[in-house]
Amino acid sequence: MHFLANPGRFLRLSAAFRPWLAGLAAVAIAAGLYLGLFEAPPDYQQGDTVRIMFVHVPSAWLALSIYTAMTAFALMSLVWRHPVADLLAKACAPVGAAFTLTALATGSLWGKPMWGAWWVWDARLTSVLVLFFLYLGAIALRAAHDDPERGGKAAGILTLVGFVNVPIIKFSVDWWNTLHQPASVLKAGGPAIHASILTPLLVMALGFSLFAAWTVLVRAEAEIFGRRARVLELKRSADRP
Amino acid sequence: MNAFAAILARDLRLSWRQGGASLLTVGFFLVTAALFPLGIGPERDVLARIAPGVMWVTALLSALLFLDRMFQADAEDGTLDQLALAPLPLELTVLAKAGAHWLSAALPLVIASPAIALLFDLGAAAVPVLALSLAIGTPALSLFGAVGAALTVGVRRGGALVSLLVLPLTVPALIFGAGAVEAASLGLDPQPHLLLQLGVSLFALALAPFAAAAGLRLALD
Numbered sequence: 001m002h003f004l005a006n007p008g009r010f011l012r013l014s015a016a017f018r019p020w021l022a023g024l025a026a027v028a029i030a031a032g033l034y035l036g037l038f039e040a041p042p043d044y045q046q047g048d049t050v051r052i053m054f055v056h057v058p059s060a061w062l063a064l065s066i067y068t069a070m071t072a073f074a075l076m077s078l079v080w081r082h083p084v085a086d087l088l089a090k091a092c093a094p095v096g097a098a099f100t101l102t103a104l105a106t107g108s109l110w111g112k113p114m115w116g117a118w119w120v121w122d123a124r125l126t127s128v129l130v131l132f133f134l135y136l137g138a139i140a141l142r143a144a145h146d147d148p149e150r151g152g153k154a155a156g157i158l159t160l161v162g163f164v165n166v167p168i169i170k171f172s173v174d175w176w177n178t179l180h181q182p183a184s185v186l187k188a189g190g191p192a193i194h195a196s197i198l199t200p201l202l203v204m205a206l207g208f209s210l211f212a213a214w215t216v217l218v219r220a221e222a223e224i225f226g227r228r229a230r231v232l233e234l235k236r237s238a239d240r241p
Numbered sequence: 242m243n244a245f246a247a248i249l250a251r252d253l254r255l256s257w258r259q260g261g262a263s264l265l266t267v268g269f270f271l272v273t274a275a276l277f278p279l280g281i282g283p284e285r286d287v288l289a290r291i292a293p294g295v296m297w298v299t300a301l302l303s304a305l306l307f308l309d310r311m312f313q314a315d316a317e318d319g320t321l322d323q324l325a326l327a328p329l330p331l332e333l334t335v336l337a338k339a340g341a342h343w344l345s346a347a348l349p350l351v352i353a354s355p356a357i358a359l360l361f362d363l364g365a366a367a368v369p370v371l372a373l374s375l376a377i378g379t380p381a382l383s384l385f386g387a388v389g390a391a392l393t394v395g396v397r398r399g400g401a402l403v404s405l406l407v408l409p410l411t412v413p414a415l416i417f418g419a420g421a422v423e424a425a426s427l428g429l430d431p432q433p434h435l436l437l438q439l440g441v442s443l444f445a446l447a448l449a450p451f452a453a454a455a456g457l458r459l460a461l462d
Contacts, residue, residue, distance in 0.1 A: 012249070078455075082417070087283050126412070126416075127412075130409045130412050133409040134409050136405065137406045137409065139393060140402060140405055141393070141396075141406060141413065144393070144396045144397065144398070144399075144402055145396060150459060150460075153459050154393075154456060154459060155454055156394045156460070157388075157392060157452055157455050158388075158406060159391055159449065160452065161385075161388055161410065161452045162409070164410075164444070164448075165409075168413070172320065205402075216289075
């Protein structure tokens with residue numbers, strides 16, 4: 001962990017990983033889309049609308065796992081004052097918010113033909129909406145501070161407090177008997193989905209995760225370059241007579 | 242413990258003398274709750290149906306009113322630096338200030354809630370449950386509110402930001418609170434909801450002072 005505390009070292013490592021992440025993400029998403037749209041059979045009840053799942057479920061998984069990663073980065077940055085961890089936490093927030101919005105939007109598109117409504121106020125939907133607001137709060141709190149270091153710490157504390165919601169979201173469909181179906185893939189006794197649908201789902205999830213990792217790395221690198229540029233700018237204006 | 246009581250008493254005195262924050266909060270609560278029948282229409286069964294949610298949402302908004310001043314005024318005149326230097330741990334200072342906020346902004350709402358319940362024609366069984374759920378649940382609002390207020394000390398336009406930070410955290414208290422009142426008005430047992438709500442408040446009590454104190458230390462250095 002401390003090995004990566006040096007931004008220059010992080011940049012070199014990130015530059016080495018980045019092309020692989022991008023390439024594998026493109027391959028996995030292309031394969032997942034082909035499998036999901038052409039190979040997977042339509043559902044006997046839901047017809048072709050079931051294919052929305054191949055975007056909806058990976059987005060929802062990532063919405064939660066990116067928040068978890070953001071919490072881990074925030075903890076690293078607050079406890080060990082790890083400089084790169086704060087950059088990664090900052091980079092995670094918009095990416096996670098985008099996946100949360102994707103999960104909500106695709107869920108809405110799926111809900112209209114299945115439940116007859118774009119939106120229902122059930123536990124899972126409400127708690128994911130709260131997750132979206134938590135992401136927005138972290139972004140807004142960071143942006144409201146002029147000093148990036150202080151803003152990062154404030155957003156980190158908020159992220160840690162908001163993490164309470166993640167288990168609530170994960171288990172909301174088990175605790176409250178609601179319209180949203182309970183977890184079917186990650187559950188005791190093995191997945192309750194046939195392999196013809198499970199395979200494209202997992203391939204898509206892999207592709208989405210790699211894409212998310214790639215985006216976070218690109219954003220963190222851009223942040224490092226941005227800070228360097230700001231330092232150079234300040235130095236130049238100080239040197240000017 | 243003396244210092245704790247002194248901070249609590251000072252904050253209560255300040256909130257009373259600076260224009261009676263408690264009365265303003267109750268006034269806001271009454272006016273906002275009275276706007277709903279005007280906007281929705283006077284059908285009695287509709288009003289009784291939405292009353293639990295309306296009460297809880299308006300209580301939430303009223304408690305937010307003076308939240309951004311919890312630490313901001315002290316930070317501006319330097320009192321906060323003195324409080325941080327005092328031997329009392331900053332976590333207990335936060336707890337005292339959150340307690341003062343609850344006594345001055347939330348307790349009056351608990352007392353005023355039966356009157357508003359009458360306006361909404363809430364059943365006799367649900368009125369005490371409403372007051373009880375407000376009494377159990379609003380400490381979570383004051384405590385999470387202290388976190389939001391501490392994190393926005395010294396931030397421009399902090400007041401609007403506090404709402405965005407605090408409201409998502411208060412959703413569990415809102416859900417269980419409204420659930421308890423609804424269960425009581427349907428003749429069901431509200432106890433499970435109340436217990437869950439108590440759990441939320443106790444959790445906030447364990448977590449919020451540390452988070453808010455960390456936020457204050459951040460603003461001070």
